[in-house]
Every structure is written in structure tokens, then in C-alpha cells.
Amino acid sequence: MAITYTHPLDKHLRLERIPTLYCPGCGLGIGLGAMLRALDKRISEGVIDPRKVFWVGGIGCTARMVFYVNYDAAHVIHGRSIPFAIGAVLANPELKAIVVGGDGDIAGIGGNHLVHAARRNIDMIVVMFTNFVYAMTGGQVAPTTPRKVKTTTTPYGNPEYPMNAVKLVGSLNANYVARASVTTPHYIEQFFYKALGMSGFRFIEVVSTCPEVYGRHIGLRDPVEMYNELKKRVKYKHKPSLEEAEIDWEKGIVIGEFIERNNPSFIEILRGGQA
Amino acid sequence: MRKTFASGNIAIAEGAMTAGLKFYAGYPITPSSEIMEYLAEKLPRKGGVVIQMEDEIGSINAIIGASWAGVKAMTATSGPGFSLMAEALGLAVMSETPIVVVDVMRAGPSTGVPTKTSQSDVLQVRWAAHGDYIIPVYAPWSVQEAYDLTVKAFNTAELLRTPVILLSDAVIAHLWEPLTIYERGEIEVIDRKIPVESSGTPYPPYKPDPDLVPPMPVFGRGFKTIVESLTHDEKGFYAPRDDAQKALVKRLVLKILKRIDYIYEQETRFTEDAEVLLVSYGSTARSVLNVVLELRKRGIKAGFLRLKTLWPLDEERIRKSSSAKKIIVVENNIGKIYMDIDRIFKDREVYPAPVISLDLPTPKDVLEVVEQWL
Amino acid sequence: MVFTGLTQQSVIGLITRSSSKYRVNIIVDRCKECGICISVCPTKVLERSNILNKYGYHPPEPVNIDKCIGCKLCEYNCPDFAVFIEKVG
Incomplete structure (x- = not known):
């Protein structure tokens, strides 16, 4: 019984940059681990060549995942990870793009690119971590922040209705739209594994915990409490409808695979010369 | 070599194809649109891709991504679109990404007169993005020179791993003159340095050669490269330190100035x-x-x-x-x-x-x- | 017990304990003491230890190792790649 000293995911990480800068109990690391386990499986199956994978992130806590992974990676500017990935995959269609970002990066400042990449069904996987807040800059209101929540820029409570990215992307031409939670890492792994085997635009929203700058605003004192509060509210459903994608902290958050299509991807259309 | 009759916008598109353009992303804007229209027809036949993006911000970020995928990439716009590209131009400087950005000047400020000419962007193209840097800017005065300087813009971008601006204007854009188009081999075409195939360990993407230009470890070849917008060291790791900032900014500027003999042309x-x-x-x-x-x-x-x-x-x-x-x-x-x-x-x-x-x-x-x- | 082992990159301290079926390993200097692993374990194998790592956090310790059922919830829910479970024998 030889003792191994390495974590099974170490080969996918840039170990000299671990530990991450994430706060204790941040859900992002859980999500990243689940994604790497799925990627590891696809690599060992021979479906994915790790040399052809690249990760892109814009700006924000989530985006920084890209420099912790032992792959080609781009840590670009705020909101522009999707167009960067578009250029790379169209220039070399052998490449596999994994875009990661927070809801501010992907759906806020980058929202227009999200809409049009989904409409074009461009070949990439976008994993958006929704933590309901702008975390890196200190807890300002985000496009996904629920109504009435007090943040550093909504001290009297958020007056706005939040954006629902699953409904938005699902209404377009994306081949895959799913939602999981950091409290269900096995679903993140399962959905990401499936996405890695598909073509076209694949979108996974991961509801995450930000114990440091969001949890505190809503009165949750520590990472475990926030994790458990989110876990209580998350409900898996088999093939839920887009209507069921509504995020309601009181009524619960439905996770599952909302959309699964096999529409020709942008690259497939370019290659086939289809109009 | 073939002789034809063309507009300045067509000359730019032809020059880009001679230089080896393989990816173009753009957004329609007068007086530059014919560049994209012409390339949309011609470039796919040469194995390239043209995509009309949702805006100019998407366009420039897409060509930066394409350049990291290993191909020559370009976008073209006019003043209002160029203003939108400013932030990503800084990303191209910081990540040392060879790209060519064409600004076909029109009258401003703001919407100005879209169909009419101006030379009012000459300082904007130089200083558009925040931060300290120097990027080359070329300004043609004829249709032939629009072609020649487009090739030169690509050569400069590839030689020095930098964004380069080709600054045309509405007059050159729609001026028709005789044009000589060269084949590859008849004209100097420079390709970026790419490191030899990787052993599997991460290749430092910002480690310069003696000419201060680092070979470019493009995606898909096992280099485990990091394209980094943060101030970084040679490995591409975030380095929020005075010594790293000084060294990086100094090198970004000096790699350009060292080759002023190549970059600078006058008549x-x-x-x-x-x-x-x-x-x-x-x-x-x-x-x-x-x-x-x-x-x-x-x-x-x-x-x-x-x-x-x-x-x-x-x-x-x-x-x-x-x-x-x-x-x-x-x-x-x-x-x-x-x-x-x-x-x-x-x-x-x-x-x-x-x-x-x-x-x-x-x-x-x-x-x-x-x-x-x- | 605490082992010191050499990984590809650096010397790490490892807390490791085995039952007849599973071994629970904690990489000491990766832990940020968030407590999620302790909380998600269905059989309460883990407890906060008195060890102080180099960042000043107390990593967990598999005190009740015999109760481990090998579900890996601690490994999958650790945000810092600090916990991993191996099958023994």
C-alpha cells in the first residue's frame, strides 16, 4: 500500500499557483474541481486531446480559474472572453474552448456577446458561475442579484429585477443549456461531461456561493451556513422547462438540463457550406 | 504579380491577403465597410474566415483570439468603432498579440459625417488605450501605398508581436487608382517566431529573445501558454510588483523603438x-x-x-x-x-x-x- | 500522523489515515479551514485539528476514519483540492 501524495486532479493544475486566491469556502473551487474531473474522463476516453483545449476568462473571481489550470489559457479583459474564444475556434476549429466567468463578466458587461454567440451556435462551452454579486470589486449589485438585497451599491435594497441567463440563452439557438449548483458537484461534472461530447454553443450556469461578500450581505455568517442554505434550496429536475428556470431564493432553484439540441454548429455550417 | 484598378479599401483587403490574412472580424461602418465585404467574398476561397461580429468590441477581441490560435488576423473600422476598440487594443499590447487594426478616418467628433474625410484620429490611434506603450501607425497616401503599407503593417505586427494600426481615410478608401498586387514570394512576408514543439512543460510566453520579442507559444501545440492582461512576469504570472511593472513596460516600449529603422518610413x-x-x-x-x-x-x-x-x-x-x-x-x-x-x-x-x-x-x-x- | 512528501512542485505535509477500506488524505497547506468537508461528511469522519498550516488555518483530521464509507463528498466539495480519498487494498 504505497501512499500517494498527489491529489487526483493535480495533473490538471498549475500547482505552483495553488492555493487559489479564493476566499475560504468559495464555491468556485468546487465547481472547478467538478469540471476537471469531467475533463479528465473525456481525456482518458480519447474524446478530448488536452493539447487542443484552451480556457478563457474575462475579469472577476471566476475568470481567474484559467490561470490555475494546466492548459492553454487566456485571462483577457472584462466581458470579452466569448469573442476571444470565437476568434480562436474559428481560426483553428481543432481547438476546444472552455469559457468561464461570473455572471457580471458573462451576462453583465459581456451580455451582448453571450446573446450573439448563442444565436450563432458557435462551438464553445460557457460555464457561468452565478454568485449574485460583483465579488472581486467588493460586493456591488450584479445582473443576477435578487430584488431587495442590499449590496454596497444598493444600500436601500436592489430595486431591479434580476436577469435569468438560462431563460435568455435557452431562447436562442444554443445546443445545450443546463444549471447546477456548487452544492451538487456531481451534476456539474455530469453536465460538463455531456457538454464536452457535444458541438455548438453549450451553456452551463453554476449557482455558486460567495460567503465573503454576498453571504454576509444576506445574513449568512460563514461558508458552511451559506453552502447549507443554498443546498436546501436547490432541486434537481429531469428535463425542466425554461419557465421552471426562475430563480427564487424562497421557492427554490431548479437545476437540470433545460435544453438539449443537435442543431448544426457554426463551424459545421461553415465546413458544410450550408446557407 | 498582376496589375489592376482598385479602390483604397480593396487595396487594403488585397494587401492583407498577400500578407497571409486568415481571419477577419468586423462590424459595418462607413467608410470602411468595403474591406469586410470584399474579404467576405475572397477570403473563404483562400481558406480563411470572415465573421461579422455584434460590435467593434467583439471584432477586435475575436482577432486577438484568432492570433493566439496561430493565424494572421485583422479588423477594420472608422473612428467611432475605433473608440470602442481602445480597451482591447491595450490587451493586444499587454499580451503581445500581433494584429492589424485598420482605421479609415471620417469626420468627427461623434457620428460626425460618416461619408466624408478627416485626419483627426492621428493622435487617437496612437494613444487610444490606457497605460504606457508604443504601437506603430502607418498612413498611406495612395491606393498602391494602402496595399504596400498593409503588408508592412502585418510584417511589423508579426516581427514585433504587437498590434499595428493602418490609418487610412475616406478619400483613400474610395479613390480608384492602378494597383499592382504581388504574390507570396515576390514581396517580403514576415511570420512570427513560434517556439519549437513543447516538451509538455509550460512555455514562458513572455520570455524575450535578445531582440526583446518573445517567441509566441500559440494555442493547440502543448505550450500551456497564458495570455495575460494583468502585469506579468515571463511565465505570464500576475506580478503586482514595481520591478515587474518597470521591466514589462520598458520592454514593451523598447522592443518597438529598437526597430525604428524598420518601422519608420518617410518620403x-x-x-x-x-x-x-x-x-x-x-x-x-x-x-x-x-x-x-x-x-x-x-x-x-x-x-x-x-x-x-x-x-x-x-x-x-x-x-x-x-x-x-x-x-x-x-x-x-x-x-x-x-x-x-x-x-x-x-x-x-x-x-x-x-x-x-x-x-x-x-x-x-x-x-x-x-x-x-x- | 503527518507525513512530508515530495510532489512534482513542492514539499507538502499530508495528514493521512486509513481504515481497512479507505484512506483519507488532507494536504495540509492547501486547506483554508472553510469547514465544508466536515459539514458534508454523512458519517462525521472529519474534525477540525489542532495543526496550524503555513497560512494559519487548521486543516481537518479524519478522527473517525473507521466510519468512512468512501463517498468522496469531502473530496468533491473541497474548494481547494486539499482532500482526496483512496481505496485501500
């Missing part, structure tokens, strides 16, 4: 005996040359200096180009390059001759502004 005429030197660039220089000839007919010893490279300037070459005591800078804006010329010739009389004209300033327009200083 002089009648400078040997010139007592009055007229300095100009781009489309306006066409009328200025006419005025120089007119002045010489009148017995005034006028000389002509045309800048083909608007940034960085080879100050020594400019100083030595003429011993004229009086220098007049003619440009279709409020007098912007004048500020450089005044600084470079600080021991002589330098005068601005701004012409603000929606069309190519006529020789008469130019003569009017020049005469007040004679």
Missing part, C-alpha cells in the same frame, strides 16, 4: 535646397505636393516631407531631412502632428497649417493656409 522631395519645408501625410499630402510644385514655380524654394509612419517617429531622420529654416505642417485636423514636428525642429520656425475639410483639401485650400506663414 522627401526637393529638400536639398529647400528654405520652406511643407510637412504632411495621408491624403492631404497629395494636395500639399501640388502646392510645393506651385511654390517652386513662383520661385520659392519649397520642400516636401511626407510621413508614411505616424508613430513612432524617427526624430533624427526627420531633423536631418531638411535644413529649411521655416517648416509648415499641413494636416486635415486642428494641428496634431504639428505638435511633434514643432518639438523635433525646436530650433526652427514651425507653423501649423490646419485645414478642416470634409473633402480632400484642394491645392487652393492648402495654399491659403500655407501663404499666411510665407
